[in-house]
Amino acid sequence: MSRLNLYKNHLQELVDSYPFLLDIQNDQMQVGTRIVALVRKSGIITDISITTLKFSYAGEQYSASLLDLFTVTERNLSAPLAQLDHLKAALTNAVDFIFVD
Numbered sequence: 001m002s003r004l005n006l007y008k009n010h011l012q013e014l015v016d017s018y019p020f021l022l023d024i025q026n027d028q029m030q031v032g033t034r035i036v037a038l039v040r041k042s043g044i045i046t047d048i049s050i051t052t053l054k055f056s057y058a059g060e061q062y063s064a065s066l067l068d069l070f071t072v073t074e075r076n077l078s079a080p081l082a083q084l085d086h087l088k089a090a091l092t093n094a095v096d097f098i099f100v101d
Contacts, residue, residue: 003023003024003027003034003083004023004083004087004088005022005081005084006023006057006083007022007036007078007080008021008078009021010077010078011076017038018038018040019041020062020064020081021037021038021070021077022039022064023036023077024036024064024066024069033073033074034071034072034077035069036069036071037064037066037069037070038064038069038070040062040063041060041061042054042061042062042063052064053066053087053090055087057081057082066095
């Protein structure tokens with residue numbers, strides 16, 4: 001199971017375009033880094049819906065693109081802002097679309 005925790009993005013070179021990071025890595029993989037999807041406000045760029053997780057947070061609409069994956073060290077993640085378990089099925093479908101024929 002993935003964590004699906006939403007974090008504030010503290011990476012200065014990306015924070016303007018992607019204010020949040022969504023942790024999608026399985027908890028069984030403990031290596032000191034996390035695989036995250038970059039999260040931006042919805043509507044800024046046309047989203048490819050099948051590979052994009054759309055959700056609301058704090059009254060705003062956001063998109064996490066599974067085509068924009070990134071790894072970060074765990075020490076670059078602060079306390080999670082939200083836990084987005086309700087995205088689990090959509091994440092599975094999007095990853096299946098990308099990697100499985």
